[in-house]
Amino acid sequence: MRIVVLASGRGSNLQAIIDSVKKGALEVEIGAVVSDKGSAQALERAVKNNIPTRILPAENYTTRAEYDRALAQLITGLNADLVVLAGFMRLLGNDFISKFPNRIINIHPSLLPAFPGLDAQKQAVEYGAKVSGCTVHFVDEGMDTGPIIAQKCVPVIEGDTTETLSARILQEEHRLYAAVLALLGKGLIETDGRKVTIKRS
Structure with a gap:
């Protein structure tokens, strides 16, 4: 299963997932870590573990719907089987959720x-x-x-x-x-x- 992790902050849950994969307790591929904040520590954790990162700042979009559509396009391009929210501090709307029915967890x-x-x-x-x-x-x-x-x-x-x-x-x-x-x-x-x-x- 290929997952993409969305995180806005320190990424401790992301780290726990990474550690479980390393120990062989969890068989998933972390395809990328995506953040709405370039300063998120979660991005640093990803880089240290050779996981691709993407940054999609919310301030670049005038409405939540515009942001959600851009985020959905990004995630689709990353071929995620599952979207995993790990301290992602944005409420996702229907423009995003409808693209991944029953494939987003928090x-x-x-x-x-x-x-x-x-x-x-x-x-x-x-x-x-x-x-x-x-x-x-x-x-x-x-x-x-x-x-x-x-x-x-x-x-x-x-x-x-x-x-x-x-x-x-x-x-x-x-x-x-x-x-x-x-x-x-x-x-x-x-x-x-x-x-x-x-x-x-």
């Missing part, structure tokens, strides 16, 4: 549908949640509303701050994303756009 630092959107860990701490975690899901046009593939629970410990909770969730994100990609690579996950079915290997 990881979110909460147990969706709880705490969607930005600052999910902060939302959990401020709400007083006893349990949080992370979710891998297919991407639709909503904000973290696509069909859920897998989740991992992380307890919220008394005295947790946004930073301490975020760090523990991130550890589970790294494991969960690689595990889901392994299942997808083996063709064991299917979706009709509403629900997800995981087959037995």
Whole structure:
């Protein structure tokens, strides 16, 4: 399975995927890393691992629809079987999503549908949640509303701050994303756009 990773920031989930591939725990080809920010650390991680990079700055486009169409054209040219969002901080619209139906996944630092959107860990701490975690899901046009593939629970410990909770969730994100990609690579996950079915290997 050939994946293209979209990232805007430090790329720690990207690094976890790279490490899993290197260890032989994950059989995917990372065709490219694409970012909307030329300063993204994720691009540096890609270069260090001989992965092609592409930069598509949002400020070069006047509307989100224009950007989405340009991004879709770029991804199509990279022959991706799956688009993997790893800290990509743009909400993708129908102009992009319609080009890759059921072929875009994202990881979110909460147990969706709880705490969607930005600052999910902060939302959990401020709400007083006893349990949080992370979710891998297919991407639709909503904000973290696509069909859920897998989740991992992380307890919220008394005295947790946004930073301490975020760090523990991130550890589970790294494991969960690689595990889901392994299942997808083996063709064991299917979706009709509403629900997800995981087959037995």
